Amino acid sequence: MRGAPERDRRCPTAALPRRRRRRRAEPPRRPGRRRRVLSAAAGPRSARWYKRPIATGSAGRRPARAASAGQAGRGEPAARSAEPARTRRGRRRPRRGRPSFRELDPHVSYDSASASRAEGGRRSGRAQRLTVLSGPSGVGKSTVVRELRAEHPEVWLSVSATTRAPRPGETDGVEYHFTDDAGFDAMIAAGELLEWAQFAGNRYGTPRAPVEERLRGGRPVLLEIDLQGARQVRETMPEALQVFLAPPSWEELVRRLTGRGTEPPEVVQRRLDTARVELAAEKEFDVTLVNTSVDEVRERLLALIGVRGDAAPGAPA
Ligand SMILES: Nc1ncnc2c1ncn2[C@@H]1O[C@H](COP(=O)(O)OP(=O)(O)OP(=O)(O)O)[C@@H](O)[C@H]1O
C-alpha cells in the first residue's frame, strides 16, 4: 500500500494556500458521466453509425441541416450558426447542455443505455420488443405509425381504450376501443390497464392483456401514448425503448394540429398547452426523432425497433 500523506486532523486543508482551501474542502464532485451517443453519420438513409463521446447533459446532436429532408419551407430545423468548437487536436469539443427540440435535425441520437439495450438485445438474438412512441399531439405519431405498419404489419400497435368520442371515420376497435367513464373506471378497477392518463379532457389507457400476449409471442409491440403514460411504462417496464417524436418547430406543430381540423379551437389550445409540457420532457426519452419527413422517421423507427428493411412483411396484423 502506498503511504498516505499525514493529514492535519483539525482541518484537512490547513496546509494548503488560503485560496485553494475552500475548493478542497468541498465534497469531491462526481466526475461528469460520459455517455456515448450514436448518430447517423451520413445521408438520411445511411445505415452507417459512428460513436461519439459526449459530456453528460449534452445530446451531442449533429448540427441541423437545413432542408435536409427535402421539406424546404416546411419548418426546417434551425441550423446551428457556429461550427462546433474543436480541441487542440482538432476533435469536436462536446457542446455544453442539451439543445432544445428546435435545434434538432431529423437524425436520431440515443444515449448509451438505450443504445446498448437495443444493440445488446439484437446481439443476443432478443430484439427490442416493446417500443413507446410519444410526443405532443399533432406531431405526427399516428401518421408515422400508419406508414410503418403499412410496410411492416408484423409490428403490433396496441389499440387504446378512450373516453373520447370517435372522430368521423374512426371505428370502435380499430383506432380505439371507445368507452364511457363507467367502462373506463371498471377497466382501472380490474387492473386491466397497463397505464392510463387524462389528456385534454378525456382518458386514454393501454389494455394490458393484448400487449403481454404479443410480447410473449415475440411480436414487436408499439405503444403510441402520451407523456404520462410513457412515464408509467418506464416505471413498470424499464426495458421498453422510449422514443420521443418532436416537431421541427413550434410553429409547425401548431400548423399540423390546427390543419388536421379534428378539434375545435379550445381543444387545440388545450393540447398546445400540454404540448409545451411534453416538449420540455423530451430529455426523459431514450431517443428523439424529429418529424420533418415521415419517410425518414419511419425508417429510423424501424431500425430502432429492430425490424430489418428486408424483414418479410405480411405477418398477421
Ligand atoms: N412530417 C410531416 N410533415 C407534414 N405534415 C405532417 C407530418 N407528419 C404528420 N403530418 C400531419 O400532421 C397532422 C397531425 O398528425 P397526426 O394525427 O399523425 O399526429 P399525432 O401525433 O398522432 O396526434 P395526436 O397525438 O393528437 O393523435 C396530420 O394532418 C398529418 O398529416
Ligand SMILES: Nc1nc2c(ncn2[C@@H]2O[C@H](COP(=O)(O)O)[C@@H](O)[C@H]2O)c(=O)[nH]1
Ligand atoms: N397515456 C395514454 N395516452 C394515449 C393512449 N392512447 C392515445 N394516447 C394519447 O392521447 C393523445 C390524444 O390522442 P387523440 O387520438 O385524441 O388525438 C395523444 O397524445 C395520444 O398519443 C393511451 O392508451 N395511453
